[in-house]
Amino acid sequence: MALSRSDSRSGTGPVTGSARSVEEHLRRVEELLRPLAIRDVAEVAMGAALGRRLARDVHAPLDLPVFRNSGMDGYAVRAASVSVTPVTLPLTGVVAAGQTGQAPLPPGSAMKVMTGAPIPPGADCVVPVEDTHGDEHTVTIERGRKTGDFVHEPGVDVRSGELLVSAGTTLAPRHIAALAAVGLPTLPMFRRVRAAVLTTGDELMPAGVPLRPGQIYNSNGIALAAALTANGVEVVSVEHSRDDPAEFGDRLAAATAHADVVFTSGGVSKGDFEVVKDVLSTRGGEFGSVAVQPGGPQGLSVSDGVPVLSFPGNPVSTMVSFEVFARPILRELAGLPPVPTHDVALLDPVRSPAGRRQFLRGRLDGDGVRLASGPGSHLVAAMAHADVLIDIAPEITELAAGSIVKVREL
Amino acid sequence: MALSRSDSRSGTGPVTGSARSVEEHLRRVEELLRPLAIRDVAEVAMGAALGRRLARDVHAPLDLPVFRNSGMDGYAVRAASVSVTPVTLPLTGVVAAGQTGQAPLPPGSAMKVMTGAPIPPGADCVVPVEDTHGDEHTVTIERGRKTGDFVHEPGVDVRSGELLVSAGTTLAPRHIAALAAVGLPTLPMFRRVRAAVLTTGDELMPAGVPLRPGQIYNSNGIALAAALTANGVEVVSVEHSRDDPAEFGDRLAAATAHADVVFTSGGVSKGDFEVVKDVLSTRGGEFGSVAVQPGGPQGLSVSDGVPVLSFPGNPVSTMVSFEVFARPILRELAGLPPVPTHDVALLDPVRSPAGRRQFLRGRLDGDGVRLASGPGSHLVAAMAHADVLIDIAPEITELAAGSIVKVREL
Structure with a gap:
């Protein structure tokens, strides 16, 4: 099941036949992460429950x-008293x-009864105030009503003991309204998946520091953290390691100590200093090439019992790897709806390397999609203008404008 | 411009001709809230910027x-040196x-150069490591490359001074990646709209307290807070007032002191104890009937310079009022996409009162929509099973199964 190591580049060159398919790598990632669905359950205050998953069925504790x-707002009467109208009745109270x-x-x-007030025993319907006139002592009713009109019987919405909201439901405001209406102060909720982000690369510098020659700013940490947060994951740390195996090992140990899953960027390719691959390969990690562009070099490991997904370091490769391999299963674990996909017409012609599934950055425009960027995995600014990934199958090398393609929303 | 006071019920009775239309009330709400778009700008750390709106255009400060x-990963050479292959070249460094x-x-x-490493002056292309073999002193190149191959020139993604992300953009992970890549530690962001929630009603009790006869649990506070949060609003307080004008006035003053907009529930109908209407009418508030079901009685006021939207108190009326009157403009203010609507086939026949636009709770089922609940505004548990509102125009009184209706996602 080891990944092929014959081709681990992130560029646009030819792919060898032995790279793992996107589908196979995705299946392996999901196999590794799906067990995270069985997580701690905690009683969470109703006010913190929005967007989180209910851990158990909740049955109504009351009607x-x-x-x-x-x-x-109107008058509680017996229907029999208003069978002939107009009729004037004595007013014997206000509820x-x-x-x-x-x-x-x-x-x-x-x-007289207000909306939501108890119906006095003996009354069987309510005449709306609009159909009446009167004074402090009497009311004249202009239109009759039948038994049950404007009377809300107990339990017609839900009966005590009935299922109110099912286990696994991601709570929207409407669920919270129903759960609050039965008076629950807390709910048994799954906690979110906890992720740690660990970027690597001697060349990466934090924001605000002047760059020396050969250095660039680290965008992967903050962007991966944002992508995780946006998909229902709790980000517990965002750290950076230089290309030093001891430092990487230390930071990885810190990450696995408090996270359910770790995401790394960089250090997985064929260079001389591939710290992620070097350290995790010795722990049984699978590193090699997936037939995808961008994002070819991928790693999948378990360190101290915690799954580690290793993405290549080019910013676009990192983000596309997240979209393709991590986002679907993370949304499933969070109980969020799947990433929307659409079939739309290409407005630009497209070329794609044989043997690799390509995810081009696109921008929806009316009923079609335009290219938002070239294919290069260094075009991180251009990716900001994209709103979809255009999914080009491995066997396709050319598509004319007008072809129908599958896009997935970013 | 005052709302009609001739019909302010929340029930299913006939509507008088003088109720305000949904469109007109929506226009008035939006007129009142749209100025909130011009809000404070603060420098926000990149890590807190996800989902918030950029206040100013950001231009790239560097290439x-x-x-x-x-x-x-490969070998930096001059293309002229590899025009005939195979060719063996001396290895003069590693970058x-x-x-x-x-x-x-x-x-x-x-x-030798690693991905992302500076190209040494004098080199004009990179030969991927896959197309080479060699030892510590020499490299044999099997396939030639032309000038520029695998060389990323400065500024090809974005040039210093060019627009990177536009003012008003709600930041997604891809924007954050681009903004982090140019080294910005903070961003000028609009703060979120701040809302206070103020529920009313002597009968409403907090969760966890045993109910006495005639009492119910307060679900509107927590549900409105969740709905606001889910639509990009910062909820600064959730309070409750008994049906006492002095208490309501005090709590309203506290709310308007720190919120941009206040949402109240209850106390707007035709009963004898309508605290919201009684207090805010004296301050120029408009209270009366909108031709909608549920949610007919509505109020719109400005108190201490702060807009106040007053919804009726039945839980379903409160939530549908929020969906219909508040959610569209709040999403616009937060820079979120509009609420999705779809045209789908009704799977159940529907009846609707003449003269009122009705929003029935529905559940999508395949290509159609089923009723998730009866029309009653007390059916809050049933609403938990809905995922859309079915929008029935005022002039429609009956629709057969199979009719095409507009639904909006909850």
Whole structure:
């Protein structure tokens, strides 16, 4: 199952026949990460539950509505008293919402009730205030109502004991409304997957430091952290290691100590100083080439029991690797909907290397998609203008404008 | 411009002709909230910028790539030296990424270069390592390359001074990658709209407290807060007031002191104790009926210079009011994409009251939509099973199964 090591470049050259397919590598990544779905369960305050996954079925602990109440501002009566209209009835009380008294309705009378107020025992319908006129002592009802009109019976929405929200549901505001309505102060929630980001490369410098010749700014750490956050993952650390095996080993140990999964960037290619590959290969990591562009060199390891996904270091390769290999399973684990894909018409002609699945950066334009960038994995600024990846199958080398292609939203 | 006060019920009765249309009320809400777009600008750390809006155009402060570098692990040569292959060249150095030295390439020789490393002066292309073999002293090149191959020239991605990301952009991971790549430690960002939530009603109790007769749990506060958060709004407070004008006035003053906009629930209908309407009407607030179901009674005010949107108190009315009147403009202010709408086939027949635009709770099922709930605004548990609102125009009173309807995603 080891990845081929025969071709691990990130460039545009030919691919050898032995590279692993995108589908196979994706399957391996998902196999490694899917067990993270079984995670700690904690009681979480309702106010912190939005967007997180419910760990257990929640059954209603009470009926909704809780008690028989009025659906309108109006007058609680017996339907029999208003079968002939107009009719004037004596007013024998006022029931406000929140009023806890349970005075029964004297036969042949009316009680004023506010929306949500308890229906007095003996009443069986509510006449809306618009269909009435009156004074402090009597009410004249212009239009009759039948038994049950504007009366909300207990349990018609949900009965005590019935399933309210299922385990695994990612909570949206509407779920929170229902769970709050039955008075739950906390909910049993899965915690989010915790990820650590570890970038590598002697040439990478933090923002705000002047660059010396040969140096560039580290964008992979902050961009991977943003991508993880945007896909329901809790980022517990973002660190950088120079191309030094001892430093990398130390930082990796710190990452695996508190994360469920570690993402590394850089150090996986065929150069002389490939710190990620060098360290993790000795721990059984698989490093080699996937038939994809950008993002050919990939690594997959388990270190101290924690899965480690190793992406190549070019900024576009890092981000496309995340989109292709990590994002689908991370969204599944977070209970988020799958990444939307669409079939659209190419507005530009496209060339693609034989034998590699290519993900070009595209921008939707009306009903079609334009190229937002050349294919180079160094074009990180150009990627900011893209909103989709254009997915070109390995066997395709040329597509004319007008061809239908699959795109996935960034 | 005052709302009609002739019909302010939340129920299913007839509507009088004088209710304000949904479109008109929506226009008024948007008129009141759109000025919130011009808000404070603050420098925000890159790590906190995801999902927030850039306040100013950001131009690249340097070229990307920063310097002429190698796109591959391989050998930097002059193309002229490899015009006939195979050819064996003396190896005169190794350039790692991050190496700051600038030793020039002696003519007729090769230097080993790692991906991202500076191209030595004098070299004009890179031969990928796969097309070579050699030892410590020489390299044999099997395939020639032309000038520029695998050389990333400075500025081909973006040039210093060029627009990198436009003002108003809501930052996704790809924007953050580009902004980090040019070394910016902070970004000028609009702060989020700050909202306060203020629920009302003597009958509403907090979670965890046993209910007495006539009481229910307050779901509107927590559900509105979740809905606001999910739509890019910062919720600064969630408070509750009893139906007491003095208490409501105090809590409203606290809310307007620190929020850009206040959302209230309850107290807007035709009952005897309508605290929100009673207090805010005296400050010029507009209270009355909108031709919509659920959510007919609506209020719109400005208190201490802060817009106040007042929704009816039934949980479903509150949430549908938010979806219909507040969510579109709040998403616009946050720079989020519009709420998705679709045209789908009704799988159940539908009845709708004449003269009111009705928003039924629906659940997508294959290519169609089923009713997820009856029309009652008390059916908050049932709403948890919905994923769309079915939008029924005011003039429609009946639709057969198979009719095409517009739905908006919850």
